[in-house]
Amino acid sequence: MGLLAGGTLTQTISWHWIFFVNVPIGIVAPVSAGRVLASEPGVGLGKGTDVVSALLVTPALMLSVYTIVETTNYGWTSPHTLSLGAAALALLLAFVACQAKAPHPILPLRVFRSRNVSGAMGIQALMVAGVFSFQFLCVLYCRRCSASTRYTPASASSRSRSRSACSLGLSPKLIARFGPRAVLLPGLSLITAGLAALGRIPAGGSYVVDVLPALLPLGIGFGLAMPSLATLAMSAATPQDSGIASGMFNTMQQIGSAFGLAVLSTLATSHADVLLGDGASTASALTGGYQLAFRIGSGLVAVALLVAATLLSSPATAQPPAAKEEPVAENATH
Template sequence: MTILDGNIVTVAMPAIQSDLGFSGPGLAWVVNAYLIPFGGLLLLVGRLGDLVGRKRMFTAGLAVFTAASVLCGVATSQGMLIAARALQGMGGAMTAAVVLGMLIALFPEPREQAKAIAVFSAVGAAGGALGTFLGGALTQALNWHWIFLINLPIGVVAWLAALRVLAPDRGAGLGKGADYPGAALVTGALMLTVYAIVGAADRGLGVTLLLAAVSLALFVSFTLRQARAERPLLRLRLFRSRLLTGANGVQILMIATMFGFQYVGALYIQRVLGYGELMTGTAFLPAPILIGVLMLGLSARTIGHFGPYRVLLAGLVLITAGMALLSRAPVEGSYVTDVLPPMLLLSAGFAAAMPAVTGLAMSGVLEEDAGLASGLFNTTQVVGGSLGLAVLTTLAASRTDGLLGQGEPLVAATADGYRLAFTVGTGIAVAGLALAAAALRPGRTPSPEPSEPAESGAGESRAEAYR
């Protein structure tokens, strides 16, 4: 539900714009108002989940998200919708930041943990892929308000189930690690980073670089504070884990590729192949179906047999192949021959790679840091997706505008812009594959730090068990 709401508005944008009178640039804030708090707050609320209890944070986030969805659904003005979307992003961050830490605690045994992560990844992937279809279907059958109101019954059922099923956990207590000045620095840095990325296409290069420089300064200030703080928000020892650091880097590149495919692919189907809103959403249905079948039916067993490293590399090879096929998307193309085969390759690759990279990232984390590591992992998802969208859509639009200025027909210029985006997406996928091969290879476990032998040994033994 939380992942789905990041992109369910995409197909409904024209209806929202017509109803509430958004300008072209203003309409983008229906998406951005959700992504910025979602990405910016993940690290903070992940740590707070470790301190106050993950169940409390999870159920509170569900309540906030569901209430905000209702406010979005009844919005009658631009300001009300944007404010409600920002509140939705806050609630989504509160739930997403702690869920991986909850899974690690619930399923400590490596084989069961791999199955749980596969189910979690399948549900998340289905949410992302179904957003385009449901947005078109609900908008066409009813109206755009229902893309948000549908969350009310789902949210209520999930909240009641969480109260009943999840075991209570007390957390470490706010007195053990609530570095609020550090929280302000990192939250501001993350929000500014996401803001700079999602709005890059509408700003000049100079403004974007200035925002990036300010964001970098905030990150440096936060890092310096964490190194000296008595009770740091983010224990820098997390980054001693090669698995956690490498897996987050791989995920940024992989998610950038997949988000680029989903968004630019939908535009290609609509603007080059000429599909309508509902048909575009329907054209994407094979992706969540294949991802769900492979993740739930084969992912855990495949990882158990071959190991997550090999499965991750195989998945990234499939993703690279799918993007390479899309890079030849012709003007006189066909969905069956030019879109469906690469979509199936991308879906199969993602179904293999996502559970593997998730398990590798969390396997090197201590139990007490699981919520924080979960927030970090989800943060890199948002940053990767935003980065992929910003880079690929900007390149596509620039190439199309240049060709139109040279007198090229609209459809041909548009298709050429999308081919460039898919080609660059292929390069990003290759970079992710190279990083995974170099950074996540088994058997390169570092020696424990002398100052923390017990904790480091515990984290590494769990990593070895998962590998």
Template sequence: MSSRIETPVGSPISSPEERTYSRWAALAVLCAGTLMTVLDGNIVTVAMPAIQNDLGFSGPGLAWVVNAYLIPFGGLLLLVGRLGDLVGRRRMFAAGLVVFTLASVLCGVATSQGMLIAARALQGVGGAMTSAVVLGMLIALFPEPREQAKAIAVFSAVGAAGGALGVFLGGALTQALNWHWIFLINLPIGVVAWIAALRVLAPDRGAGLGKGADYPGAALVTGALMLTVYTIVGAGGRELGSTLLLAGVALALFVSFALRQARAERPLLRLRLFRSRLLTGANSVQILMIATMFGFQYIGALYLQRVLGYSELMTGTAFLPAPILIGVLMLGLSARTIGRFGPYRVLLTGLVLITAGMALLSRMPVDGSYVIDVLPPMLLLSAGFAAAMPAVTGLAMSGVREEDAGLASGLFNTTQVVGGSLGLAVLTTLAASRTDGLLGEGEPLVAATADGYRLAFTVGTGIAVAGLALAVAVLRAGSAPSTEADTETGAQAQAEEAEGRADAYS
């Protein structure tokens, strides 16, 4: 895999300085595209009450403002990640920016429930096209281990900080203007990112649709993933029997897909890829970690509004320390820390901090104080996520061949969506059930709501503990040297180890 890229007109870059500049400029474009999709996944959180009042959504119907985005986004990531390998990742990325930006405008001008939900679904398609290939492009741009660690730190900082920043922007735009602007803000970002992508990102031809285009397999896995996300996000609003039936159908589709891949001449997904303990383990740990963090972000925002009585703008402002701390730690310390101690140790440290933060949130009182009860656990969670996310990303992508990088990138993003959907579904359902039970016993609304949130944070703590235990059990092979002097040697050893693992997949 070469780090050489081309200028937009196709002539090779002549100097190392120009090549380095162009690679980091390309990373900036990839981060801009990622920022749009991450912001959009979180910016609606604070604006949901305003959307409900304006368009007349019912309680269950309002959930589809989120679900309509998550289902196609999560369901298509694996497919478009593989298609990016086949038709060219830049082409897929640029097309995704166009679809996402146009869909954002449709969301912004929506005047009915149906129009907004349809536009959100189209946003999910564009978000999947943009997000699925980003990590694969990043790995190709920065193959050298130390530079790759820096690039992953920057990319992870944008994604992580963007998630928390979305809550602030959602509150600020909704209160200062109206909810329509939480979507319209994507128009200038999308246009600039699309132009920059065509000028900065080097063209790539891809392997061609004839190599690996298993369309029956694609239909099976896309249907399975969409049904899985649909089952998870709607679990709280349907009977247990219906949920189990949907889960059974999704499982049957996954089994059919696995059987198809084992026999297909050109499979969409090489099943041997999952023999990598790092790839499989890192994605599994990420599901639990993202479930915890999404739960905190969503329920934390509701706690500030419904228990402490914060406005949309105050809620968004209260979350600002999170993206600031995440950005500072990831950009300033992440790559050096991983280089010194190895991704395994850094990941464990991050997961311990996340567990501690969730444990503190599980004690949150009904008459809580932001400075005493909210800010300290938020800072712990942010520091933990800043440490864990780049580490788990590097571990997940470390043993992947270049021709499979888009597929592995799509898989990594898919586990994020599944983890976030799972966390939201489980924790919000538990919180609502607990609150309804206490209200039936005559408990005051605010006290019952706070108690429901405490239960959710307690369960979230258990999920974080499970993620930590899984990382200890599965990812020990990802540890790296613990001294500065050994960093370069360790990085080279990891690269050779990854190459050896990759050879086993083919």
């Protein structure tokens, strides 16, 4: 829906509205939650909030993405990039140190003792880095490099949307029949193959011949992989840590998409500039940059597939880590 609505807003009003539209959504969501969701007791702010950690990890992630994006202007080994990268790493390490000592950490490190939880988080970041970046780059290809460069923003975004609806409806049945790990592995394989196919799209290619055959396995694979991965991540969490694990799983999706888009789009731009300097046409240079990004995205998902095959286990054999005895409501608030 985001791809379709974003293209429509960009075409009919202004690209600024892809941000403005979140304001009414942000108002409706908490109002609806207050009316629909049941109220549960919690400790509130009485036992303290880990504000310091929040002030460390937020700028660490923002600074990391900014540093990556700015490499197009400064280069990867410039003092600007290295100094900002070191600062981001220092903030992230300080956050981890605070989590190990804080009485009420926002991210208890014990949740990562489970191979399924920690593995699922890493797989989520790698998978999303490849899949979400392709949506952005594929729209640019359809608009600037395909056989028909007359695509409007709305039509270009509609052609790049994932075909995952059917597999999302099928995933619960397959997971119940074969188990989440058995469904996750072919899902990641399909995503890897789809991105690899996009890595071979030619300049001036046809949507039906060159793009659509890659989008089909991508959409089906993502629809199979995401529910399976969520099931594996939650199956290994203790009841006390289920809220934390769920929050981390969704957070890793945001982190993976932000870093993936920053890295892959930066590499695509840099490679296109090199090709332009070598005398390539604009369409060929841009396509070469997109090809490189798609191939790297395919490699990221291939690594996720390897991790899933070697690290994750089915819920029947996964052993969740022991957690301290804490009231469920109190820990959920954390």
